[in-house]
Amino acid sequence: MGKTLAQKVFDAHRVDRPGAGVSVLRLDRVFCHEITTPIAINDLVALGKDRVFDPSKIKAVIDHVTPAKDSKTAEQGKTLREWARRHGIKDFFDIGRNGVCHAIFPEKGFVRPGFTVIMGDSHTCTHGAFGAFAAGVGSTDLEVGILKGVCTMRDPESIKLVLKGKLRPGVFAKDVILAVIRELTVNGATDQVLEFTGEAVDAMSMESRLTLCNMAIEAGATCGVCYPDQVTVDYLWPFIQEEFSSKEEALREYAKWRSDDDAPYTRVIELDVSQLEPLATFGYKPDQVKTVRELTGTPVNQVYIGSCTNGRLEDLRIAAEVLKGGKINPNLRAIVSPATPKVYADALDEGLIRIFLDAGFCVTNPTCGACLGMSNGVLASGESCASTTNRNFNGRMGKGGMVHLMSPATAAATALAGVITNSPLFKED
Numbered sequence: 001m002g003k004t005l006a007q008k009v010f011d012a013h014r015v016d017r018p019g020a021g022v023s024v025l026r027l028d029r030v031f032c033h034e035i036t037t038p039i040a041i042n043d044l045v046a047l048g049k050d051r052v053f054d055p056s057k058i059k060a061v062i063d064h065v066t067p068a069k070d071s072k073t074a075e076q077g078k079t080l081r082e083w084a085r086r087h088g089i090k091d092f093f094d095i096g097r098n099g100v101c102h103a104i105f106p107e108k109g110f111v112r113p114g115f116t117v118i119m120g121d122s123h124t125c126t127h128g129a130f131g132a133f134a135a136g137v138g139s140t141d142l143e144v145g146i147l148k149g150v151c152t153m154r155d156p157e158s159i160k161l162v163l164k165g166k167l168r169p170g171v172f173a174k175d176v177i178l179a180v181i182r183e184l185t186v187n188g189a190t191d192q193v194l195e196f197t198g199e200a201v202d203a204m205s206m207e208s209r210l211t212l213c214n215m216a217i218e219a220g221a222t223c224g225v226c227y228p229d230q231v232t233v234d235y236l237w238p239f240i241q242e243e244f245s246s247k248e249e250a251l252r253e254y255a256k257w258r259s260d261d262d263a264p265y266t267r268v269i270e271l272d273v274s275q276l277e278p279l280a281t282f283g284y285k286p287d288q289v290k291t292v293r294e295l296t297g298t299p300v301n302q303v304y305i306g307s308c309t310n311g312r313l314e315d316l317r318i319a320a321e322v323l324k325g326g327k328i329n330p331n332l333r334a335i336v337s338p339a340t341p342k343v344y345a346d347a348l349d350e351g352l353i354r355i356f357l358d359a360g361f362c363v364t365n366p367t368c369g370a371c372l373g374m375s376n377g378v379l380a381s382g383e384s385c386a387s388t389t390n391r392n393f394n395g396r397m398g399k400g401g402m403v404h405l406m407s408p409a410t411a412a413a414t415a416l417a418g419v420i421t422n423s424p425l426f427k428e429d
Contacts, residue, residue, distance in 0.1 A: 002260025005225050006156035006193040009133040009257065013116050021155050028115040028132075030145045032060040033101050036120030038079040040143040052087045053149035059110055060084050061093040063101050064368040069375045099340030099366040102126040102308035106210060107340055109239030113228035113254040118145050123308055123390060125216045129209040130236070131228035131257045133193070136217065156222070158193040159184075160265045163200035165274030170426025172318065173208035174310060174388065174407035176200065177215045178279040182289040183271065190220035192266060195259060200273045201226055206235040207314040214309045215390050218286035228254040278426050280386075280406040284394040292410055293428065295420045301383040303334040303415040304397075305408055306364075307371045310388035311339030315408040316347045320355040322412035322423045328360040329418030335377045337364045359415070373397040386414040 003011070016024035030053075037060065044050050052058055060080060068074035077095075084092035093104060102123055111117060113131035117124060120142040127134035137151060145151050161180060180194075194216045201209065209226045216224025226232075233240075233250045244250040278292040305311070305319050316338060328334045336356050338344035344366065347353050356363055370377030371389040373396055379385055381400025388411050389396075392403040404420060413423035422428065 001264060002262040004156070004158040004193070004259045004263040004265070005131060005195065005227065005257055006133055006158055006223070007263070009114055009116060010153070010156060012114065015150060018152070022152060023155055024150050024152050025116050027118060027145055027149050027151055028057065028112075029110060029117040030058045030142070030149070031101060031105055031117060031119035031121075031124065032058060032080065033064055033119070033121060034062045034076045034080045035064045036139060036142065038076050039139045040120065040146060041079055041083045043139070044143055044147060049147055050086070052089070052146055055087050055089045057149065058089050058146065059091040059105055060089055061098050061101050061104060062095060063098055063366070064372070065375050066095050066098055066365065066367050066369070097341065099343070100308045100311060100368055102210070102214065103312060103339035103343070106130070106206070107342060109236055112236065112240070113232060114257045116151070118142065118151050122217045123214055125221065125223045126210050126214040126308060128216070128223045128225035129206060129213040130232055131225060131254065133223055133225070135222050154191060156193045157191070157266050158195050159189055160195045160197060160268045162268065162270045163196065163198035163273050164270060165200060165272045166203065167200060167273055167276065168426070170409060170423055171273075171276050171278060172407045172409060173204060173211040175276055175279045176273055177212050178281065178286075178289045178405065179271065179273070179276055181215065181219045181287050183269065184219040185287045186218060186285050187220040189216070192221050194219065194221045194224040196224060196226050202229065204231070205314060206231055207312045210312070211309055215286070218390060227258045278407060278410050278422055280404050280410060280420060281392045282404065284392060284402070286392060286405065292406065292420060292422045295404070296422065298404070298420040299384070299418065300386045300404065300414060300420065301332055302377065302379060302385040303328070303332060303411050304370050304377055304385055304387040304389065305335070305411050306337030306339060307368065307389040308339065309390040310408050311337060311343065313343050313346050315388065316343065316352050317350070318425075319408040319412040320352040322409055322425065323359045323416065324355050326359055326416045328415045331418045332415065334359070334361045334415040335364060335370060336361045337367055337370065337376065340366050361415075370397060373401070386411050386420060
């Protein structure tokens with residue numbers, strides 16, 4: 001019998017099997033940010049084990065609250081900063097050079113097909129878009145990863161999602177993943193790897209694939225993956241061109257990580273996305289999803305465009321296309337946070353930032369702050385936000401607040417209308 005992508009990655013990285021169905025894996029990357037990593041750092045120091053397995057394989061960033069908003073967050077940043085200096089971690093992105101972790105790390109070319117990646121952040125599954133196994137872990141596993149370069153994982157089972165058809169204009173990867181989560185429910189893929197396949201995925205950019213994989217965790221999955229292909233090679237080429245004589249060679253090498261035709265799956269689900277229309281969440285779980293058409297007219301107090309889900313240049317271009325020449329509704333406020341300094345600079349060069357400013361948006365530095373209700377856009381009790389983020393738990397963006405998850409196009413249209421509405425990019429039947 002053949003093997004899935006995840007099984008192939010496990011086989012290539014397994015260093016021990018301590019029990020049935022459990023593998024100890026060698027890690028290619030350990031990613032770190034200032035909220036969860038200081039806990040691991042301080043514990044390692046207390047244990048007399050203030051060491052790192054390989055500083056070249058550890059990448060760190062201050063991104064969740066940046067700049068620091070109070071003494072506590074300043075201390076978290078200080079702990080990570082001093083640790084990175086102590087151990088010669090050259091890929092440390094401090095304030096001014098930092099970006100949202102799951103945007104800046106792919107942008108820097110740190111992930112490759114077939115890699116194993118961990119981070120103390122649930123949305124680490126984003127990096128599976130490259131054909132890697134990437135998972136969020138707790139502080140203890142992160143400590144072991146930092147110290148020894150290994151992590152213990154359950155042997156993977158996979159669900160194959162075959163996304164058939166061509167997306168209609170005005171329908172985007174965010175709508176697709178909301179449809180998938182609605183189908184699977186929030187625990188329908190628990191402890192599984194979600195494989196995103198099919199012609200709809202083949203047609204997506206890397207940015208869109210990152211959006212898909214980013215929200216795999218919202219269906220309970222350990223990781224979401226896409227097969228490495230020419231799109232993957234083209235995206236990575238600036239970082240890998242010294243390793244291969246041609247893109248064709250790189251593609252042949254990376255193709256080995258694709259799942260075999262006879263690979264085993266717990267489920268195979270086919271979804272025809274050709275008739276999909278824009279979607280948004282309406283409650284406090286990511287599987288509470290309705291069409292934007294059904295939610296049209298729902299008032300919101302804030303619109304937020306950004307995050308590791310939808311803060312990349314592709315997302316800002318889409319939102320700006322909707323916003324150009326318009327003004328946000330006076331009954332709400334709107335915030336945009338480009339996910340990295342490069343995204344910010346490129347958006348500035350293309351005139352996108354001017355479009356956001358002219359429309360009445362507050363343009364902030366790259367940060368995760370608003371997404372998890374820590375800074376730069378926290379909601380008051382009873383307020384709601386139309387957001388391009390990934391999680392809508394009760395109080396996620398502020399105690400007593402509600403979040404409606406949606407695409408950048410829908411968020412931009414909502415900012416103009418003052419209520420949830422479809423963007424003009426989508427033509428209703």
